[in-house]
Amino acid sequence: MSAGRIRKKLARWWYGAFVVQRWTIGIASGEDCADGSWILRGRLLEPLPGGDFLADPFVVPGTQGRVLLCEWMQVRRGRGVIARVQLDGQGHIIDIAKLIDWPPYHLSYPHVFEHDGALYCCPEACYSQTVTLYKLSAGAREVLGSQVSMPGFQSVDPTMFQHDGRWWLMCTSARDGQSNTHLYVFHASSPFGPWQPHAANPVVTDISRARPAGRVFASGGRLYRPAQDCSVRYGGGLRLLEITHLTPQEYAETPCWTVNPPLGNHGQHGVHTVNADGGTIVYDAYSLRFSPWAWLYRLRERFR
Numbered sequence: 169m170s171a172g173r174i175r176k177k178l179a180r181w182w183y184g185a186f187v188v189q190r191w192t193i194g195i196a197s198g199e200d201c202a203d204g205s206w207i208l209r210g211r212l213l214e215p216l217p218g219g220d221f222l223a224d225p226f227v228v229p230g231t232q233g234r235v236l237l238c239e240w241m242q243v244r245r246g247r248g249v250i251a252r253v254q255l256d257g258q259g260h261i262i263d264i265a266k267l268i269d270w271p272p273y274h275l276s277y278p279h280v281f282e283h284d285g286a287l288y289c290c291p292e293a294c295y296s297q298t299v300t301l302y303k304l305s306a307g308a309r310e311v312l313g314s315q316v317s318m319p320g321f322q323s324v325d326p327t328m329f330q331h332d333g334r335w336w337l338m339c340t341s342a343r344d345g346q347s348n349t350h351l352y353v354f355h356a357s358s359p360f361g362p363w364q365p366h367a368a369n370p371v372v373t374d375i376s377r378a379r380p381a382g383r384v385f386a387s388g389g390r391l392y393r394p395a396q397d398c399s400v401r402y403g404g405g406l407r408l409l410e411i412t413h414l415t416p417q418e419y420a421e422t423p424c425w426t427v428n429p430p431l432g433n434h435g436q437h438g439v440h441t442v443n444a445d446g447g448t449i450v451y452d453a454y455s456l457r458f459s460p461w462a463w464l465y466r467l468r469e470r471f472r
Contacts, residue, residue: 204425219243233448237278247274
């Protein structure tokens, strides 16, 4: 074995045993993220103390950017829950409260949207093999009820939106190692289903742009979707794609911008979610840190 290969193996072993990703959330000003310059206006909040972290931030509509829903990874439990995070006028966290906790499943990516005057959240819970909608009170202070929207599919980062009179769901799949590589699209008459698969599924097979990275949004008469670039590593970067054609039979998109860390205090070593509402853009980022317990965290993740 060559010296180069030995060094690479040792580096991978060191990373797996003693390096962790310390995630936190970032905030920038702006109405949407169609222009990639938002990352240069952003600032990262201090990570939570201990091993817990916040990631996958979504702005709750109607809160002027003051309330977020995030994944709250609780290391001692070995899984994430959905948290309601309240910010003050300067964008600092003043309260974190557990909102959705569905044992024994890991929850993340709390995609939040409005429908018929009500507020809903469809977090990722791929281990449950369902997509479940949670009806929330105004300001996302409590859960009012829940309903399974799509059973029997291991949806990763499910993202719902309305376009041309229909509801659409974009996600990847936890089956067969496709969570970062294959984008699936479904359509229905309402966010409650029943969902029909797109005729061209999977519509994207590309590790650099398949996995959703936030809310699909319209800007200037155009439709955009953020995507994760996992070509180097998970959480390695972001891309924005303009959806140029979307029907039950056809799909097409074109690239707009790419964010590739490291970006110093704006992005650290990786970013993988971005959302905007109420004049506030939120995203997440991580830095690589030494931890003598990294091997234990990864062992827990594997068993989970």
